[in-house]
Amino acid sequence: MCRHLAYLGPEEPLGRILTEPPHSLFRQSWAPRRQRYGTVNADGFGVGWYTSGDPVPARYRRAGPIWADLSFSDLGRVVRSGAVLAAVRDATLAGADAEAAAAPFAAGRWLFSHNGVIAGWPDSAAPLVSALPPVDLLSLQARTDSAFVWALVLHRLRSGDEPGEALGETVRQLALAAPASRLNLLLTDGTTIAATAWGDSLWYRTEPGRSTVVASEPYDDDPLWQEVPDRTALTASRAGVLLAPVDEPAPASPKEPCR
Template sequence: MCRHVAYLGPEEPLGRYLVTPPHGLYRQSWAPRRQQYGTVNADGFGVGWYAAGDPLPARYRRAGPIWADLSFADLARVARTSCLLAAVRDATLSGADGEAAAAPFASGTWLFSHNGAVPGWPDSLAPLAGTLSATDLLSLEARNDSAFVWALVLARLRAGDDEGQALADTVREVAEAAPGSRLNLLLTSGDSITATAWGDTLWYLTTPGHGTVVASEPYDDDPLWREVPDRTLLVASRTDVTLTPLKEPGETSAPSPTLESTRAGGPPSSKEPRT
């Protein structure tokens, strides 16, 4: 379900990463190449981006398919940014939330997207509702699994967790409550990209002078694209990508991780585990 992409690097038009590539997010809305669940992502789309001098992102979201929105083509051609997060949606279940259900979700400087599904929603995650405040629950942007997962992540971020810890702990908690969940999460605050690969495809690309892209699937055939192993946390800057294994539910200690750091323009290199 869904495809998403995040970019961090030199200022570029939105279309450079969403529309222009031969297999960009625009085309992935009707012809994804690596999507394992669902075939057409026509249940809404959205893009969030950061303008120079403003730490709060702008968002453009719609309930229909991206190819039917002629205004988006103009926006993508002229709006420029050094960081974006965008998604096209294949709804898990039908609903009446319209564009409110389309990623990216937002709060403060953060943008968030969920590629996947939670089996048994909403019953499977009902026990986790008690971990959120009444304000958190009443502030949900939409009544779907992705918006609820975002609320869980956001509660951790507001409590002081860093982005990686917030995503990793949320994935583990949701996977334990709803086994078989697909939880590819994507988060940015404008100066980094954090993501999880859990049950679906995730790729990244770093190139000299062009920053870092993290996406559900490659938007072209550049040989520098690298696939992220399943059950992995990714943290990216403009020049580096670090991969760390994620714990399975019920696992008390993670295997000794080898953190793979990729510098733009260079091959992956192994690092000793951090302690």
Template sequence: MCRHLAYLGPVVALGRLLSEPEHSLVHQSWEPRRQRSGTVNADGFGVGWYAEEDPVPARYRRAGPIWSDLTFADLARVVRSEAALAAVRDATRPGADGEAAAAPFADGPWLFSHNGAIRDWPHAAAPLALGLPPVELLQLASRTDSALVWALVLHRLRAGADLGEALADTVVEVASAAPGSRLNLLLTDGAAIAATAWGDSLWYLADPETERMVVASEPYDRDSRWCEVPDRTLLTATRTRVELTPLKETPMGEKERA
């Protein structure tokens, strides 16, 4: 598994979000509290953020553990943003993809992360890959299940789906092809957040007064306002609103939400 976090709200230094809290994302890279599979998130990390008046986010990604990257610590201290998405990647099998396999994945205004795994990868994913145009398969960011999930989400976004629809339909499709997969997805365009809880923990912290929204794999502090998202649920949020929609697995080729 992995750990990830998305933020919308007042301008904040990335370090205030990712490294300073008592149980920050950096801390979760070696001591997650609610991770259901895996224990150390040391095979890469990344953060994406939006600059003022620029809809295309910047990213910083690396293949190693986040705690050993002094450049990240420096960036996190001085880079400020109103919207960001960050992730730390679980220890995985050896591979040649390096930082290309580290979230967030990106295209245009979108940032994406997958916390989980497609069961029986890559065999169960073959029908999913066949449903994508060849050119989109050739553009996969890496040879990982997360990169394929991102391609499926991106295909829907480019076809006009909104954030929540793109995630929900992708989760149902992947879960139908590979039952037992863990599919906690996180997506933002800098103005809204969509996420799914499917096989691992997901929480959100809403503060309407300051127009701050955080969606994360687990709480990073002891704020009593953190709320857990039920399993098999789609979350969609802006700075001031949260909506939870139950998701239901369906046979291959069908789409359904409870």
């Protein structure tokens, strides 16, 4: 469920990245090739992008399918950026959050997306509520599992974690609480990309020193695309990509009885 993409490279019109490729994110909203769960991503979409001289990204999000938004075609033709994060959404559960539930979520210089589901949401996540300050819970951007995942990641970033560490620890935390969860996370600050492959497809395409794309699936048949193994964390910049395993969370050991 859901498809997402992050791009770092030379400035390009958004449409060249998101709508023009033969299997673009735009097309993946109704005809994904490698989506394992769900078939149509029509419950909202969003794109965030960075411009020179401003570290805080702009966003355009809507509650409906990307193919029904004619204004996005105009934006894609004229808006240019060298750093983009975009997503098309297949909702976990029906809800009334509208575009607030559509990725990318944002805070300061960060953009974030979650492709997957917290298994057993919301009951399974209840034990993790204590990991967040009350103000973070009251500031959730939507009442969805993805918004909750973003709150966990953002709390770690604000506590000083590096991007890859924040994603990896959040994935382990959620996988321990809800083991059947799918947790492909995508994060950028406009200069780097961090991502996890946990339960769904993730690919990258890099031309070192020029551009890097990280996506749920390839948007064309270029042989430069490489699949990220499951249970893997990815960190990337325009210079290239690094992969590292994400260890399975260890279950808590039962306490010894008092003697």
